[in-house]
Amino acid sequence: KNQVEQSPQSLIILEGKNCTLQCNYTVSPFSNLRWYKQDTGRGPVSLTIMTFSENTKSNGRYTATLDADTKQSSLHITASQLSDSASYICVVSDRGRGSTLGRLYFGRGTQLTVWP
Amino acid sequence: DAGVIQSPRHEVTEMGQEVTLRCKPISGHNSLFWYRQTMMRGLELLIYFNNNVPIDDSGMPEDRFSAKMPNASFSTLKIQPSEPRDSAVYFCASSAPGQGASGELFFGEGSRLTVL
Numbered sequence: 244k245n246q247v248e249q250s251p252q253s254l255i256i257l258e259g260k261n262c263t264l265q266c267n268y269t270v271s272p273f274s275n276l277r278w279y280k281q282d283t284g285r286g287p288v289s290l291t292i293m294t295f296s297e298n299t300k301s302n303g304r305y306t307a308t309l310d311a312d313t314k315q316s317s318l319h320i321t322a323s324q325l326s327d328s329a330s331y332i333c334v335v336s337d338r339g340r341g342s343t344l345g346r347l348y349f350g351r352g353t354q355l356t357v358w359p
Numbered sequence: 360d361a362g363v364i365q366s367p368r369h370e371v372t373e374m375g376q377e378v379t380l381r382c383k384p385i386s387g388h389n390s391l392f393w394y395r396q397t398m399m400r401g402l403e404l405l406i407y408f409n410n411n412v413p414i415d416d417s418g419m420p421e422d423r424f425s426a427k428m429p430n431a432s433f434s435t436l437k438i439q440p441s442e443p444r445d446s447a448v449y450f451c452a453s454s455a456p457g458q459g460a461s462g463e464l465f466f467g468e469g470s471r472l473t474v475l
């Protein structure tokens with residue numbers, strides 16, 4: 244069964260500290276993995292998209308890693324800011340089979356709170 | 360670009376009433392997705408259109424839900440009759456040609472539905 248599991252479910256850190264969010268998946272055949280940031284009351288916004296051949300991708304203070312062998316990804320946030328408080332959602336796409344287009348599988352998200 | 364536009368942003372209605380949610384995808388995008396987000400289940404795909412044609416409606420909960428895409432710039436999600444368990448945030452998303460669900464999704468700000 245295709246699944247995406249994220250940990251921790253929630254996390255509280257102090258402003259300026261670093262943190263790492265985890266994502267494990269069983270989706271196959273794998274197409275790509277994305278991390279989305281969702282602010283409260285807003286729609287998800289893409290942070291990174293990684294394909295099978297990419298193992299690191301950065302977007303400012305956000306760095307995502309991918310280990311396609313172990314089917315794990317992490318999102319590292321450096322020097323956290325109050326505006327980083329949000330839900331971070333891991334999404335994995337499969338390649339589809341035959342004429343079927345790929346599907347997305349969503350994790351439940353990690354709720355990050357940054358305190359001043 | 361204005362992004363994906365959804366309306367209404369908030370809807371409060373009574374059980375049994377008809378609810379219509381609206382979405383305008385990003386101009387030039389030819390894939391459109393309707394998602395539902397709840398605390399219990401996270402983001403769930405309801406239906407996916409490609410070139411105005413429904414490709415995957417396996418996520419539509421039951422016959423009370425229906426979706427249409429009469430043209431490339433407009434889609435509706437209708438619930439009739441609505442029930443309290445339909446209370447959720449409904450997101451519309453779109454992606455560029457040739458990418459379908461494997462490409463980057465751009466989400467609207469969502470429509471928060473409360474059924475009393």
